[in-house]
Amino acid sequence: MSPMGAHESQIEAAAGDFAEYQELVLGRSPATVRSYHSDLVDLAGVIPTFAEFTLENLRAWLGEAAHRGLARSTLARRTASARAFSTWAVRHGHLERDVAVRLSTPAPKRHLPHVLSENQAREVLDAGDAAAGSREAGPEELRDAAILELLYATGIRVSELTGLDVDDVDLKSGTLRVTGKGDKQRTAPFGRPAAAALTAWLDRGRPRLIRPEKTGRAADRHAVFFGVRGGRITDRQVRRVVSAAVEAVGAGEASPHDLRHSAATHLLEGGADLREVQELLGHSSMQTTQIYTHVSTNRLRRVYQQAHPRA
Template sequence: MSTQVVEAIEDFADHSRLVAGRSEATVRGYRSDLLDLATRVPTFADFTLNALRGWLGQAATDGKSRATLARRTASARAFSSWAVRQGHLDSDVAARLVTPKVNRHLPEVLGTKQAGEFVGNAASADEPEFLRDTAMLELLYATGMRVSELTGLDVKDVDLKRGVARVLGKGNKERTVPFGNAAVDAVRQWIDQARPGMAGADEPALFVGVRGKRIDPRQVRRVVEKAGVVTGQSVTPHEIRHTAATHLLEGGADLRIVQELLGHSSLQTTQIYTHVSAERLKDVFKQAHPRA
């Protein structure tokens, strides 16, 4: 399929990646949604508000979730705004689209004891890999960083004396995150005792795989899943991120500090963790109060 709109979509994807600094996942989402739209809207003459509403309406009829409809709306609005700046459209047609409200589900989080068991349960029987995996688990829980951020760390990004790491997040935004003594000790053991024998020559990555190159995010996810067995539930890296944020708030951290640590561009994204804490507070109340 090669149409006027399809060609523009490819240009928009390049702009989103190279100029706007969007993540690969975001660019893939934009491109997938917009190529689907292009089957209904092949030219910019067809790019009307009614056509966009029809596209979203058909998706709803097909049983697409509210989250999918919201993502498609965001994709269309981003593309429409760009198309106006490029001269493809006279007006920002998609700006009038209403974003569907998404039902937000409270994320699963581990309890404090479960989290402690999780970080101490690296499953590898190989000593160097055990030290690496333990360091990765400790860092993920200590900082709440994303897997892509963890795998993107270089040795030079970690200051063990100060207990901080320089993280490159979404949109190439850099932030500094602190971590405690347990993570410091685990990372130091990995760097001093195991990494020299596993890392390839001149490899800058903090964490490496069996071939001595930067570790793949999929491998980190497998490490997390195996370690999570001890908790009695299926554990993902994103749930560890949720857990870190929730435990920070329960420990008295300010919401804006948590926002900065997690690298959220909007405080609204961080606010879901206040709901998590409230739900857990209610659970404790029900178990502990005689009149609950």
């Protein structure tokens, strides 16, 4: 083991020897060695000695990093660094047992989705419908109103919306045939406001915006929504539509996925069953859908604290 510097902790000094071992003996790449060493220097700031190198302290180190919002890939790398170092330390007589062998990557702190209030969602949609309802409404205004109504009404993903073809829309029954992840298909219902906006777009807007010669692929000529250049609308264009509409009514920033979150949350708050919401959103796991129950609970708690005299 190399001599410790005046201000170098026991773990930090050993980290230098470990890095040399990784590079010279195991032939690790310079990038891997740098990552290992950087992680262990950070670790040494929390666990400076081998006496403090315990499973409990290692978990606390990783847990604090997860709480700060570090990426899961970074947490996984830190876990790998600590485990490799622990094994090396046992072989070189620094530790009696491999304390990090049971160390696992902590789950990062789960962030609740951004959800518009029902009033904010109503303002966004009403503004779009008003613009599209005027006699001077252009094809883009008709399209944008239909996009906003459909995203909120059905909770579909932006990729599912851009992938819609005309044959996927059944205005009579008020349903969409949606192709989700893994090419799984499901049926998504929509209400009268979305039907009205969609009808206006299909009848008066789409024929004026489509340019078949610029779609690139023959299949794209059947798309429900087109961009200003006449091809199938892109995810980025839809994000711009949503962002502009939400900012216009002073509701901050929002994405198409936020409208999906809002639709799911408002359904649950309105009494929908969790399993029904799961089916509507196309979630393969109930655990994914359950995040919205936490959102609803948090919103209820805020309302309670604001309104109840004994809160």
